[in-house]
Amino acid sequence: MAFESLSDKLQNIFKNLRSKGRLTEADVKASLKEVKMALLEADVSFKVVKQFMKAVQERAVGQDVLNGLNPGQMVIKIVNEEMVNLMGAETTEIALQPAGEITVLMMMGLQGAGKTTTTAKIAGKLKSKGRKPLLVACDIYRPAAIQQLQINGDKQGVEVFSMGDKNKPVNIAKAAIEHASKNGHNVVILDTAGRLHVDEDMMNELIEIKENVTVNQSLLVVDAMTGQDAVNVASMFDEKIGIDGVILTKLDGDTRGGAALSIRAVTGKPILYIGMGEKLSDLEQFYPDRMASRILGMGDVLTLIEKVQNDIDEDKAREMERKLRKAEFGFDDYLEQMQQIKKMGGLSDLLGMIPGMGAQMKNIDEVVDDKAMSRVEAMILSMTPQERSNPSVLNPSRKKRIADGAGVNISEVNRLVKQFEQGKKMMKQLPGMMGGKMGGKRGKFRLPF
Known part of the structure; x- marks a missing residue:
């Protein structure tokens, strides 16, 4: 389960805090030092942990907290609030054009992150909200990528536009938008090619699409299990292409969770959705406050x-x-x-x-x-x-x-x-x-x- 190790460690730290009727400044600092180690072990960026701990400590060692009726609970409340701030404070939706206009979403990411499956999941989400999406097969390199998109599109009841693997992705994108305009589709989702690592050819292809097509949202799919590498990938894509939001996949696996806690703080870009499994329905809206509650063992009743x-x-x-x-x-x-x-x-x-x-x-x-x-x-x-x-x-x-x-x-x-x-x-x-x-x-x- 996602964040299991981090959650266990934080809950043990807080259990010790609650057991003390009165807290000294030394108690708080000792507990926060343990929180810091737990976050670093969860692969949260060192710079992010440093900023986070500074914000928490400034609030947690105040007299109002130390002399309060329940100081342990107050410290936990502060950690929770700062964790929410770290992940973005507000829930962010994919920005869509009015229903009468076409919204073009460009899906990006490395191979193995689950980009093609996530693309179909997004199409299903938008369809359930009354939109008419069109999936576009722009990955002409990976064997069976087009077929995978078509199979997933069929399962979601969403049309897939393909021109095979002999046309340039930019030309496929142009033709898809023309097809969408003629057939009443109001969302076009481009499933672009991934690579095993960020390279110049991949970036140039994405830049060419953005130069020739009006892309309303560039969405990056990253694998949460890669930890800090996911944050580095997000930073590179944002620097070279520009990203509007991130979708974290494989958050149901044995992941340390550092990516979810670091991406917003490092890139300034919001996490839009989280993938919690292989099924096409396993995609959840990302709520920073609910995720913080899960991590701190407070549950997530709303979800x-x-x-x-x-x-x-x-x-x-x-x-x-x-x-x-x-x-x-x-x-x-x-x-x-x-x-x-x-x-x-x-x-x-x-x-x-x-x-x-x-x-x-x-x-x-x-x-x-x-x-x-x-x-x-x-x-x-x-x-x-x-x-x-x-x-x-x-x-x-x-x-x-x-x-x-x-x-x-x-x-x-x-x-x-x-x-x-x-x-x-x-x-x-x-x-x-x-x-x-x-x-x-x-x-x-x-x-x-």
């Missing part, structure tokens, strides 16, 4: 609510609520709820957005093991329709067949059935549980589990 509201079908949620109240749900319903969770990024991601859960995650690994969820899914899919709707028919021979079909031990099938029956019993004992704040007409926010 969690948005995920639920966007991904959960209200009618299905009401029907599930009815079945849960009456304990009528079967394994098919159980499977559907798991698939909804996977659609939203997995149970561990969702729990990580709940305040206070970050620090507890390590103690409940077996509960939020997404691989275990996949095994459960395999077991349910190995059942017959009758077995899914009426688990009481599951005798030992049926359970063995299910275990063999799912490639698991029969003890896992027994455990699944037992947990399922216990869940039904619990719901019978708590008939009003789903009718309170989480359901009914009084609130639309429902978790799918």
